[in-house]
Amino acid sequence: MKKILKQTRLFFLLVFIAGLSTYPSFAQDKDVELADEYFQQQEYDKAVVLYEKASRNSRNIPFIYKNYFQTLLYLKDYKEAEKLVNRQIKQEVENPTYRIDLAYLQEIQGRIEKADKLYEEIIEEFKKNERAPILAAEHFIRLDKADLAKNMLLSARKAGREKSAFAIELADVYEMLGEQNAMIDEYISYALVERSNIEFVKSALQDRISKPEDFEALEKVLIDRVQKDDNEITYNELLLWLYLQQKRFYRAFIQAKALDKRYRLEGTELLEIGNISMKNKDYKSAQTIFEYIIETYPKSANYPIARNNYIKAKEEVIKNTFPLVNDDINSLIQDYQSLIAEVGKNIKTFDALRSIALLYAFYLNQKDTAIVILNEAVEISKGRTDNIAQCKMDLGDIYLLKSEPWESTLLYSQVEKLKKDHPLGYEAKLKNAKLSFYKGEFSLAQEHLDILKEATTREIANDAMDLSLLIQDHLVFDTTGVALKEFAKIDLMIFQHQDQEALQALQKMTRDYPNDELIDEVLWTKANLLLKVGKTEEALKDLEKIVAEFSDGILGDDAYFLTGKIYEEILQDKEKAMNIYKDHLVKYPGSIYTAEARKRFRILRGDFIN
Numbered sequence: 001m002k003k004i005l006k007q008t009r010l011f012f013l014l015v016f017i018a019g020l021s022t023y024p025s026f027a028q029d030k031d032v033e034l035a036d037e038y039f040q041q042q043e044y045d046k047a048v049v050l051y052e053k054a055s056r057n058s059r060n061i062p063f064i065y066k067n068y069f070q071t072l073l074y075l076k077d078y079k080e081a082e083k084l085v086n087r088q089i090k091q092e093v094e095n096p097t098y099r100i101d102l103a104y105l106q107e108i109q110g111r112i113e114k115a116d117k118l119y120e121e122i123i124e125e126f127k128k129n130e131r132a133p134i135l136a137a138e139h140f141i142r143l144d145k146a147d148l149a150k151n152m153l154l155s156a157r158k159a160g161r162e163k164s165a166f167a168i169e170l171a172d173v174y175e176m177l178g179e180q181n182a183m184i185d186e187y188i189s190y191a192l193v194e195r196s197n198i199e200f201v202k203s204a205l206q207d208r209i210s211k212p213e214d215f216e217a218l219e220k221v222l223i224d225r226v227q228k229d230d231n232e233i234t235y236n237e238l239l240l241w242l243y244l245q246q247k248r249f250y251r252a253f254i255q256a257k258a259l260d261k262r263y264r265l266e267g268t269e270l271l272e273i274g275n276i277s278m279k280n281k282d283y284k285s286a287q288t289i290f291e292y293i294i295e296t297y298p299k300s301a302n303y304p305i306a307r308n309n310y311i312k313a314k315e316e317v318i319k320n321t322f323p324l325v326n327d328d329i330n331s332l333i334q335d336y337q338s339l340i341a342e343v344g345k346n347i348k349t350f351d352a353l354r355s356i357a358l359l360y361a362f363y364l365n366q367k368d369t370a371i372v373i374l375n376e377a378v379e380i381s382k383g384r385t386d387n388i389a390q391c392k393m394d395l396g397d398i399y400l401l402k403s404e405p406w407e408s409t410l411l412y413s414q415v416e417k418l419k420k421d422h423p424l425g426y427e428a429k430l431k432n433a434k435l436s437f438y439k440g441e442f443s444l445a446q447e448h449l450d451i452l453k454e455a456t457t458r459e460i461a462n463d464a465m466d467l468s469l470l471i472q473d474h475l476v477f478d479t480t481g482v483a484l485k486e487f488a489k490i491d492l493m494i495f496q497h498q499d500q501e502a503l504q505a506l507q508k509m510t511r512d513y514p515n516d517e518l519i520d521e522v523l524w525t526k527a528n529l530l531l532k533v534g535k536t537e538e539a540l541k542d543l544e545k546i547v548a549e550f551s552d553g554i555l556g557d558d559a560y561f562l563t564g565k566i567y568e569e570i571l572q573d574k575e576k577a578m579n580i581y582k583d584h585l586v587k588y589p590g591s592i593y594t595a596e597a598r599k600r601f602r603i604l605r606g607d608f609i610n
Contacts, residue, residue: 039067044074078109096126096136127155146176164189184218191234202241233262249277249285266300267293286313304348311335323534329363353377361398370398389415389424401496409435426460438492440485442471474518483513499533520550536570557588578604
């Protein structure tokens with residue numbers, strides 16, 4: 001309870017300052033220091049003598065009261081404790097904490113009815129006091145009486161006739177009591193007071209809700225409130241935040257549209273949500289978001305970005321729909337070319353040019369055309385090092401497609417030098433590491449990877465770690481690395497889109513190395529490649545083999561989750577997919593796919609429309 005603690009600290013600080021001004025020798029009181037030491041060491045018989053001596057000077061009481069009172073309770077000297085409390089009640093009539101201690105003293109002596117009556121009297125007497133309710137609530141909580149803290153604050157709110165009074169304090173109390181819905185209501189009430197409170201409420205809720213049922217409760221409350229008052233934009237802001245937390249981007253889009261209209265943002269926040277959706281690979285939602293911006297704000301500064309990103313989202317959907325069709329690739333190129341024709345060949349369409357080049361190189365096997373286009377992209381970059389570095393990296397990839405690895409490593413190394421200690425530089429180093437891996441130069445690959453594991457972005461660090469572990473784990477069992485070299489060659493084939501050749505080589509590896517430590521990786525790679533070329537049933541067999549024989553390995557949960565996705569997205573078998581996702585939650589509770597499996601299961605079950 002941040003606010004309670006702040007006000008309580010302020011209260012005691014003021015008391016402390018006042019005490020120092022009238023009794024400067026207190027800080028030097030050796031008896032009190034010694035008494036506190038005895039108290040900390042639980043030597044209460046010794047502490048009580050010194051506290052009693054110090055208490056003869058009333059100026060000492062505020063400083064020794066808490067420890068002295070506790071000492072008397074430990075010693076069960078209730079008579080002396082009552083004298084101490086009553087003395088303080090007379091000294092500080094506006095402070096409810098001493099009255100609460102008196103009631104508590106009755107309670108621990110078994111006088112429950114008397115204690116309850118005193119608690120009720122305290123709540124009634126102090127409910128109209130401006131500061132006392134918070135002090136009282138904080139003290140009730142110290143005594144493990146959150147229910148009385150709630151009663152105190154609610155009574156004070158009613159007496160003051162302000163619906164949002166003590167909202168933060170009550171939210172904390174409700175959390176202690178496990179009353180999640182009431183806690184949520186209080187935070188929403190606080191958010192409604194003024195806009196500057198909304199960010200605090202988001203932060204507080206992020207710390208306090210984590211279970212699916214808690215998110216559901218918050219969503220239900222907010223939706224109910226929106227339906228009752230659709231003019232209150234605070235509910236839309238909180239729903240937007242909630243859906244982003246859950247990665248339900250289409251629903252986030254619905255809420256963001258309302259905010260966009262209210263604040264005349266011309267798609268700025270929608271653009272950000274679309275980009276987040278892209279990063280989380282929800283390309284269909286991203287397409288919808290970017291399309292809305294394009295149609296709604298055709299003359300805004302966000303239009304060319306949204307237009308380009310819309311095509312990028314469409315591109316990702318096509319790339320992840322198997323098997324790939326050349327007509328779809330040509331359609332994408334036409335989309336990008338239309339954008340360039342409309343906006344012009346300039347820095348705004350740099351990404352579009354890059355995308356066209358990569359589509360020509362990787363999907364239409366027109367590598368020389370791609371190189372020409374990338375050189376155009378460099379020209380329009382006008383010295384922007386990020387853009388130039390990105391183009392050099394793309395050119396490195398294309399030369400690798402052309403089986404010219406020396407040109408590739410030269411370009412990657414140029415990017416490393418140009419963008420040292422920058423994500424692009426790290427990405428180039430990772431590409432050099434992979435190039436060494438493809439060539440079977442595992443020691444050299446490890447040198448690159450060891451650096452990347454320490455100083456880079458999380459995504460690149462994870463990729464570096466995965467490749468490093470693949471090399472290390474296999475060489476432990478096969479120091480010659482024969483099988484790993486075969487696998488590395490296949491990995492290069494896949495990069496070069498030599499899919500059929502790669503499939504044949506992978507099939508050969510399953511025959512030649514059936515008991516090798518690498519076999520689960522071989523099966524996983526083969527299954528993904530089979531999906532790419534449209535052989536779904538064959539891919540399922542390899543995935544099922546991984547789950548059956550390597551369930552406890554690092555690819556067990558990956559294979560099972562992908563199996564669920566295949567049944568859901570490709571085979572359209574809703575019941576089978578639901579069963580797999582449900583089983584995944586039990587079989588792999590610590591998996592990185594747990595949240596996504598739960599979300600997909602609930603969508604298929606019809607819990608909500610995503």
